Amino acid sequence: MKATKLAFTLATAVAFMTACSNNGGQQETSSPSSSAASTDGGSSPSGNTVQSGAFSRYDQPVSLAIGKMVSTQGSNLPSGDTADDNEYYRYVEKKLNVKVTNEWRVENPEAYAQKLSVSIASRQLPDAIIVDEKQLHQLADAGLIEDLTDVYKDYASPQIKGYYESYGDRVLSRATIDGKLMAFPNTQIGGQQILTWIRQDWLDKLNLQEPKTLDELAAVAKAFVDNDPDGNNQKDTYGFLGSAALSGWGTFWGFDPIFGALHAYRGQWLRDASGNISYSSILPEMKTALGKLHDYYQDGILDKQFAIRSDQNDQVASGKAGIVFAPWWIPYGVFSDSIKNDPKAEWKPLSVPFDEKGKFNIYDQNPTAQFLVVKKGYAHPEAIAKVLNVEYQGIRQLDPDSKDIYKGLNVNWANWPFTLQIDYENVVYDTYVTLKKAVDAKDPSSLPGEMKGWYDAIMKNNENPKKDIAAWADSTARFLAAPQTKPDNLNIERNVFFGQTKSMDLKWATLQKLENETFLKIIVGDEPVDKFDDFVKDWKRLGGDQITQEVAAAVKP
């Protein structure tokens, strides 16, 4: 009895601390579950039963078959446990009496897409599955999935609701069709913008200052090309690398920082001062930006072969590149190889170049792209919400019972039943703030499990820089780059529309292709910069105008 009481006290304490530390400004939605329950209770008279329903255990065993993607490489599961049967699944079963089984499971996104298409086409869906936006609409139109409006209202835990609410209605509205919530969407956490990573050791060697504006950055790039920063007396280094995809979230080497400095944004639906909706790729700013890129290409600052390379990792890993456009988490990838090949490499993340007002401009990230749906006719749709509740109590270690599962093994979280990432929008930055406090105080005792691991990595790397590559990656991503995800001078252009309109189904692919090809041709000089004006005309004529109208109608002022 005493033990239970103690456990409960601890649980509350831990829950409170995690909530505070994890979420910075969002205490009111997330912290002690009691307060959230009471806000809930205000709107519905059965506030308390709602609260207990979210975690209540079934009397009879309930089975839940899912399909999922989880890489078994580097999952760190102890031997004996598998992606089909592990402590996480057993924890969920213990808490809820819901037996989750993997009806099918694959290793990577490509296979997942194939398997999922076959499942949908043959109408052999598992009870719950994660689909993309297009499939969500298809499935909803075909009446193959359950309406989850009431399930969400009555069974989603305050924690889960808090995550969604941190995005306003930008996430849930995307899963709402004809006023009904048809899925639990994932949330793409914020702070994924493309940063400018620069080799500090090269800057030092060439006696250059940290660049601030675009011209300064271009000057640095030119110096990196011409002045032999790697000191091998050969002109074999690169200024800017580029991607044939040009830009976009998650596009390594994308030109987004350059575009941003010139107020050009690619592929966004923006609302101008007078309230009109326009497509950002056809605005005059884009023409200026393409002209700039073309100049860089002419001058040899931009890699001459960027458009035909399949893999720019080579240039980075071999130490031939000093400027890389990539998000905060790239240290986990190719930078690890770069450091290993050349321990002198000193990668530094910067939110540059600024525009003329000193702002670092980015555009809105699509806040959701994956949707957890429930097969029509599944007997316990609320079980999906409950499993998700329990899973996230476990992942965030709000429940004391979950704290010791796989302690210190760094098991891949995708081994939980649902691989649906849900978190507060600012989690990357807020995690950094918490970490920094602990590092400054040299006291990790208040940190929850995952952060404790990063704390140890930071300490380890501070003592012996770059000795342990994994610790270096954690330390660089979480401690050096994470603060750059929310610098003081950040300006986010809000995209007003992420979905698909009717005409897009038919015409969007063509327009995208036209856009991408024209932009590439302009940059490499196959077409003059003025070709941009023809492109705008063509774009409008080939359906762009119509789509713009549809988007305007869809978002209404």
Place this chain on the structure above:
Amino acid sequence: MVRSQSVGARLADTSIFVVLTVAALLCLYPLWYTIMLSFSDKAAANAGFVRFWPVGFNLSSYRIILEDAQFFRAFGVSVKRVLLGGAINLILTVLMAYPLSKAFPGRHTYMWYMVFCMLFSGGLIPSYVVVTSLGLQNSIWALVIPGAVPIFNVILIMNFFRNLPKELHEAAYVDGAGPWYTLLRINLPLSLPGLATVTLFSIVGHWNSFFDGLIYMSKPDNYPLQTYIQQLVIVIDPQQMQNLSTDQLIQMMKVSNKTLNSAKLVVAMIPILLVYPFLQKYFVHGIVLGSVKE
């Protein structure tokens, strides 16, 4: 071979020899490159330092493979598939080709039926529905039953049988041999080159196919080797990346490992490289020469 002595002819010979050698080396290089990658250091491989020789020679990739239970499980599935599938293919091919090599009423109907099925198939989804509703998914049978009769091979063997001298069959018939006896003692021994060819087709086909494994097996534990490898060496295109969550992307990046994947490719090539030389001698020429005096 008689060598021509004129300078022009020699020059032609030399240049042909050089061109062919270069072409052959070009074919070999990707193979060589993969092997060298597998022996190299991971960071060097990702940086593109590897050209002709391993950089930072080490065997760690092979050590990891030796400890990878799933690799060997997949290897086992593939071996089972090749033995079972190869045997079924061979037996059914012979049993189908033998009667069709004789003239009988309705023979054309059978032929057209087969050729039609060879050229047109039901497509992915119907095949999938049939296989799953027969309850075959997750069993080795899902991999060997749907392609049990390789029609192209049947046609090949049928033509081989028809080209056997008719006199041999007549002689056997006169000596009292029935159809089964003729098939087993006359046709099969004389058709070894053809049988070796189609067996090799079957083996290579079964060994290399990955897509059915992906579709019909619901767990990676049941994957045959090529499906398992295909899952590892895949490259995610940027379009798809935008649909992945950050955690998934970080996980994918940590997993990507050129050297290890090359080592797996090399190990997966070994069985085929071992089988090839033993079957190749049959390709060279037929062996019916001299069995009949005209």
